[in-house]
Amino acid sequence: MVQSINPRTGAAFGPNFEDTSISEVDSIIKKSRNAFEGWSSISHSKRAEILELVADGIDSNATALVEVADLETGLGLARLTGEVARTTFQIREFAKAVRAGKFVTPEVDLFVVGAPPVGHPGFIRSLQPLGAVVVFGANNFPFAFSVLGGDTASALAAGCTVIAKAHPSHPQTSVAVFDIAAEVFTAQGFADVLTLIHGVQAGAHALKSDSISAGAFTGSLKGGRALFDIASKREVPIPFYGELGSVNPVIVLEGGAADPKALAASYLDSLLLGNGQFCTNPSLLFVLTGSPVKEEIAAQILERKPTPFLSPATKSLHDSRREELSGILESQPVSGVEITDGGIYSTPAVIFTELEVIATHPEALSIECFGPTGLVISYSGVDSLLAQIASLEGALTASIFANEGDERAIEVVKALAKKVGRVSWNSWPTGVAVSIGQQHGGPYPASTSPLHTSVGLHAISRFLRPVSYQNFPEQIAAQLSHN
């Protein structure tokens, strides 16, 4: 059972949400699987049209949705309004993509006369939706990575049905979004294309079901790994797209620090955006020893004010990690403004250290402080920096600040590219564009499936499986495809 908590006051409010019982989950799985037959069979254009109606439904209820989400998450009206726009944009982009045949158009490989290996029958390589899938929403994006977020939208666009597991830190928002979408699907004759469940046990049970074909997850390393293990240990293992923890490195080369004051300010803006509760948070910053950027950060952090955590659990985990990191590195955090008004806050802080210290405490770089804590590491030269990058674990994203003439910049970029799914030039990692070129996924522990992305149009591919039709006469083949 769960109840909403207002992060600005710590007070519980609103109805209690019961965990979905195991028998209810079984019944929902059955409904989802039945709904798959219809949803996977309609034309791409019809599927796109219905998804667009869902997006319209969300948009026309945006004000009410943002209000409830703000009460549950404390993320603020401006950010949440933007997030709703992003969420419906995302749904419409996926809809547009499948309508245009992107990712779903069969590849035609014509008959070649002659003996093998050169000669071969004709093939039509189609892409077919996997089935009913379970999506585990994240706490930090109550719209864009939640019930109707990118995982759900891309799976629906592919033709899968989705069982969404609501995140306990925003149950009211989850139900409100679900109700709007479910009404549209039902009105269009596709009830149960999207279903909703509550509770950790309910989610795990669904992932184990023979009738479930894939899972998608955004959240912590611990939770994500547990679910990945469930998916992998099944008698019939299924794809599991987990986007887990990530400690994202940002490198400042000498030429990238021309304006130390502005760089420090933009660093703190990115670090503290949404109270630092982003999977793309720039939590590791590497600056040259003696760089004035360090002094600027140390000065500017003093003025930074806290914003609320998403939940008491998030704060408590963050605080213990910050303490652990500070202890390992024997370096006291330099902290910002403290506020004690009953809200779920921690003072923003930066911990400073040197590459030589990290060398004896490499475990420090795996500690993800999900919240308003940065680690600034001074390095004495590019060679030692490159060695350090080579031993980083996988991450979602990395940034480099350099000028175009910086002769070592290419080397650093290539080293970063081996560790992450996205490298940004002179720009911060937060703010993940929904676009065809996006890659939001990296080597483990950033993702359990680094060949795929959870943001951007390629996300659809995670839910499609190739089926080749060999030697089919044209008129039969024509009856198999629909677009």
Next chain:
Amino acid sequence: MVQSINPRTGAAFGPNFEDTSISEVDSIIKKSRNAFEGWSSISHSKRAEILELVADGIDSNATALVEVADLETGLGLARLTGEVARTTFQIREFAKAVRAGKFVTPEVDLFVVGAPPVGHPGFIRSLQPLGAVVVFGANNFPFAFSVLGGDTASALAAGCTVIAKAHPSHPQTSVAVFDIAAEVFTAQGFADVLTLIHGVQAGAHALKSDSISAGAFTGSLKGGRALFDIASKREVPIPFYGELGSVNPVIVLEGGAADPKALAASYLDSLLLGNGQFCTNPSLLFVLTGSPVKEEIAAQILERKPTPFLSPATKSLHDSRREELSGILESQPVSGVEITDGGIYSTPAVIFTELEVIATHPEALSIECFGPTGLVISYSGVDSLLAQIASLEGALTASIFANEGDERAIEVVKALAKKVGRVSWNSWPTGVAVSIGQQHGGPYPASTSPLHTSVGLHAISRFLRPVSYQNFPEQIAAQLSHN
């Protein structure tokens, strides 16, 4: 330690091959990982050129290679000569694909002006090789699915380095192929791009290494699942592309049986090709109750002669499975000609049963008799057939024999497509073309990763990971790509 066995006589011959020791495996992994730095960085055209030189090397030694492979596998000179041609064709096709930029060309997503979500930075979405990978060869294709088979060729084309684990049923062929390839790589300045290990423990140890980025396997369900579990349980899980067991259904509708005699003959040809030791073997044949096809098969099987098994272990597993299947279904196999000349043979056989019997013994359909055994199931109508198809487990491929006017054919094809990676129309499943439209992979247990194929050009994609470059100036981006 392993020694070759001549399947035609059962006699051991040639040198003993020691298992690679754990310390040697570690040293080979290190070399492979070091070689990756160079191999992954050269231009696509240079990589293609070297792969073509490897193919040339194999072709010019084809006669000697086929001779040794024939002694070790008993597959016959004609089949093995064709397989060498297929293997080098495959290497050249992968080389041609990367030279043309297929699968490896970055996707350019231009900067869009405006506020998010519509506006976004520019992206260059590149595809980068995963690293050093381990390839476990199969016993049934000593060239095309072995040391330099499709998994190795596609991984090398992607820019990965490969540690090939030799199959113990053809160690001399494995070493001979490896020596030719290794000489070319070394002469071209890329020593250790391909390395070779022997032994089950050596292979498992390599798959566990932190320095290994993926695994690929063709073989049994038991062996493949054990390796999949190793790959999934690692602290850092890695992609594992296993092509495991498959019981491939073939459906004959009324209209597909116009010439029962010819159909029965072509069925037995496909079933007994290579002694039935194919992952695409049509081991389940569904015919209409009372169809003369059944009588034809029962008559024609009597004349069929055995050909050798690949190894005593393969024969022994096959024989016990055939006995198990026959026992469960309470149906004696109808057998062909028996030969007792000391070779590793089993008499070809077909077991006949009915759908009603299967209904009470569904486990029978999961028993893969890897060898010369077919199961022919009579069905009384298309509705009961469709229900049976819906409960089949995943398979690599399925076939349907029907005429174009058959009104239920489309329904059957759609039902089959949910279970397999390839559906063939009026043609047998054996003979897997190396082509862009091929899909050789299906729902588990056919594959551990049904989104991918192990045959055909798309196989390259298994070894590439997207990395997006965000907001990069053109002149820097130009230095990152090479083709």
